Amino acid sequence: MEIIHENEYLYKMNDEIEPYLATHRQEGYISGAEDHLHRKDTGIVGKIHVQRYLAEKPKGVIIISHGFTEAAPKYEEMIYYFLKAGYHVYMPEHMGHGQSYCLTADPSLVHIDTWKRYVRDFLKICHVIKKTYPELPLVLFAHSMGGAIGTIAAAWEPQLFQKIILNSPMLRPLTGNVPWPLVIAIAQTKCLLGREEDYVAGQKPYDGSETFETSGCTSRPRFEKYNEMRKENKKFQVSAASYGWLLASVKMSWYIKYCGWKKLTAPVLLFQAERDDFVSVNALRKFAEKINHRGITSCEYVYLPGTRHETYRSDDRTMEMYLDKIMKFMDSGMVSDSCT
Template sequence: MKQPPTTQQRPADDTPEWLEFFKAQVEVFWEQQVTSEYFAAFDGLKLHFAYYRHSDSAPLVVIAPGRIESALKYQELFWELAQQGFSVAALDHRGQGLSGRLTANPHQGHVENFNDFVRDFSDFTNLLVARFGDVPKTLFSHSMGGTIATIYCATYQHPYKKLILSAPMFSIETGIVPYWFARWIVFAGAWLNRWLAKPWYFLGMGNYKPVPFEENVLTHSRQRYKAFRDAYDNVSDVQLGGPTFNWLYEAISAAINAQKLANDITISVILFQAGNDKVVSASGQKKVAAAVTRDHFRFETIKGASHELMMETDKFRQPVLDALIEETRKLANA
């Protein structure tokens, strides 16, 4: 059994000491104690995942990341959960992170069919069951990962006892453009895309380009944003640009499907909405909250928070982390 990192007080993210802590503790923990592996998807595509095993009996937290994300982006969360005595695992979805790409341009965010993401996640979960056995399992999912997790938990037999949705993609923010018009543009572009058999970026999108902190819509935390950008700048293989027409078509269709399926999930669910989200719209999340009738569904809004709740400043991030730890601890003690 690997020895867990030494527990210590984490500096506040708005202090210079936070970045020193991240480099001295989190990055060293990631390099020394987190395992990186690959497995073949149903169509032969190589998929990357990372995991930390605390012990053979420790509860397991599984992470379904959002679009453009990699397990690498969750280094701090891995470290924190290890401090609690939990095992952790995260999948790089097809077409992003260190997993195989789906177009000739590795910067294009693309997928042929959104259900491929769901099938991959099912296969990943089966792999984890084989590795970790019947230990209690919590599923933490963010943004696009929330769509994947919702469809998966509603339609597959699975081993998870808790599902936490962080700013799930149940509808996409279209800004000043009416949603119906944006959908029409996406559907038309995706149809042409498929007819020509040549994926291309959605309007205005392009290859990976670092966005200055002052222009970002993901987080208020300058330190966490820098750590995220540094990681992606240092590992060019995880860099990803904008989505293709087909990715958007599939994502919009999947988000609508997830809204309809949410009430079919039989395990305990907490949905965290980012109150100042500029990436996914609140409407789909509110529709799900209004439609779900089960007692074990909880809806909470983190007022003022931007989209990336686990990359946000401490005051926005901590309630989500506390809930994840609390729910996983309950499973361990049940």
């Protein structure tokens, strides 16, 4: 499959890809997990915004689990590739992101009360999809925070996904110069003191100041495209973590490290960026090693030289190899009882 090259990226996306996707897109809302529909003090109903793209002769369904502060439009290029390859694509936006429900009134803040809410909501969406297409295999495509959510979902229900693709998954977030044990202690203390909705130290409201050089993207045209879209739409401007979210990320990391990885049964394809400022590369390597050593399933570990955290938004040369690897992984051994 031919990628969209950087020298024509804006033109292709604006004039060809986005109109094509618009003709295939349906969108709406699906209620989140029943035990986490709303909070009485805010009256917020737990509705997850979901985009659906339908292929003409589907051989499977790809469910995308996006990363921290991301929204659906950021994945339009990958959605296009998957759709052209013959897969239905579902793009839910996690709670607190995009057009899905929030637990805080601050439009810049990502806050959550319990990490299990992410997983329960995501699984609710997956169940709806599986009920709609019972004969089609489900493929998980997950990035960063969404990688943690998706990995736990796959651990809770090992038979749900036939293939798992993880891009720089947040198996353990990086915490700068602050030691991991201290981060845990601070997050726990803040939440115990009732300050779970405070901004994590060093975080700030969205101000549109992110640059290509400070981003997790390797491709300047890809960065600029989404960055301009983000500046124009407040729904895409979440930018900071609360202490509640930080503690949730810690607990997701613990679950995956000590329990979750053992429950996976589907083959895993894991991409590691060379320069990752957001997740622990050491945690990624240990995760893959443990899965392969256990022998229940396999984890193919792919190192991408010259890339940053957002491996799915890389330079042309990397994208060609990256996409080829994904397509071969998905198509190998894929079993479907129906092509309708």
